[in-house]
Amino acid sequence: MDLIIKNGTIITAADTYTADIAVKDGKIHMIAASLDAPEGVEVVDAAGKYVLPGAIDAHTHLEMPFGGTTSADSYEAGTRAAACGGVTTVFDFVIQGKGKGLIESVEARKALCEPQACVDYAFHTAITDLRPEVLEELEKSVEYGVPSFKVFMVYKKEGLMVDDGVLAAALEKARDIGALVSVHAENPDLIDRRIEKFLGEGKTSAWYHYESRPEFVEAEAVKRAIHWAKAFDAPLNIVHLACKEGLDEVTKARDEGYQITAETCPQYLYFNKDVYKREDGRNWVCSPPMKGQDSQDALWEGIKRGDITTVATDHCPFQSYEKDWGKDDFTKIPNGCMGIENLYPYMLSEANKGRISFNKAVEVCSYNVAKLYGCAPEKGTIAAGSDADIVIYDPNMSFVVSKDNMHSDVDYTIWEGVEMTGYPVMTFSRGKLVFKDGEFVGEAGWGQFVKRKGNK
Known part of the structure; x- marks a missing residue:
């Protein structure tokens, strides 16, 4: 295992429950009520927070x-x-x-x-x-x-x-x-x-x-x-x-x-x-x-x-x-x-x-x-075998949008001054931390092309 997210409230389109998530090789490896972390495995404590796809x-x-x-x-x-x-x-x-x-x-x-x-x-x-x-x-x-x-x-x-x-x-x-x-x-x-x-x-x-x-x-x-x-x-x-x-x-x-x-x-x-x-x-x-x-x-x-x-x-x-x-x-x-x-x-x-x-x-x-669009179940949910694309969300955080706290190259935002109740605090892309506490911590070139399936 590479990462364990503990104590969070997992929310999918269908379910809401408390459990731990183990991530290995960019995938969700296991979901269980309580997981012990082997030595050297990173642990993120999501107590009081929501864990979302x-x-x-x-x-x-x-x-x-x-x-x-x-x-x-x-x-x-x-x-x-x-x-x-x-x-x-x-x-x-x-x-x-x-x-x-x-x-x-x-x-x-x-x-x-x-x-x-x-x-x-x-x-x-x-x-x-x-x-x-x-x-x-x-x-x-x-x-x-x-x-x-x-x-x-x-x-x-x-x-x-x-x-x-x-x-x-x-x-x-x-x-x-x-x-x-x-x-x-x-x-x-x-x-x-x-x-x-x-x-x-x-x-x-x-x-x-x-x-x-x-x-x-x-x-x-x-x-x-x-x-x-x-x-x-x-x-x-x-x-x-x-x-x-x-x-x-x-x-x-x-x-x-x-x-x-x-x-x-x-x-x-x-x-x-x-x-x-x-x-x-x-x-x-x-x-x-x-x-x-x-x-x-x-x-x-x-x-x-x-x-x-x-x-x-x-x-x-x-x-x-x-x-x-x-x-x-x-x-x-x-x-x-x-x-x-x-x-x-x-x-x-x-x-x-x-x-x-x-x-x-x-x-x-x-x-x-x-x-x-043909990229389920790898994307779009939190389940064993899915990509570890995970967002940790703090429902108690207050956030006011400003061009100064956005991360694109645009010099203004139409959302200026809009207050959000709750806000993401961490984003994982295939198990890699790419955003934490207001800062981008990822890297260009990390993203992969998603080959999708038709409906025939």
């Missing part, structure tokens, strides 16, 4: 070229921040370039990530050029260990959007090979029309980012995507779902027995559209934008009843001076927010306040993610 952030954009710049966190900075927030596996999106293959695109990003990653990592591939040979390559990608794909129903001018025919073809193929298609659901034609109108009227503040893509712009695309998934009896995942009407469609489809899942983000659960009225509202510009309070309330209810399956961040931050490019024109604001270090602390804080159970927080931030 590490979170899995299944939606990030690190070092992503977008909007005339590149997202501010490198693979090293982003995974370092992840470790400090109790996230032990990070999924990043590979954007397929025009004329490029899927595995070719993944391997280029993997080569960039491998020497930098501080925790384990996996990829989804965003399909932008579904040529016949690329459609056939989907199955090879599943075998390679990347069985999840994304299509953008928006960003037409940026060259990322696919039409309904491509979405349908991807859904049919994914159904047959055990892959999963996720969609960014917004209607681009409505967005472009509304942007043109607002700019013509001299309405250029961040508020009009929201007004250009309000609830119905997202809801229509969610309905359309679910319609095609139902038509082809294919699984579908809606990422960064932000509106009540879209969630209602997810609930309806799930009640009818279809394989529809949905992800939401912590920024939608804490902030609402009023942030865009602030003088610095451009810092909250992301797509889809934060919506009204009724949508936020509905998202929390969706988590409680299980219609929102996962919570992830869509971490795609830009520096404040880059956000300032759009202070007089909302269309020039780089699109994205930070959150990779705030995901687990926020959801656990809400559990600590009684809004949801701790088991539910683990479920949507870890267990469901591993199960949905």
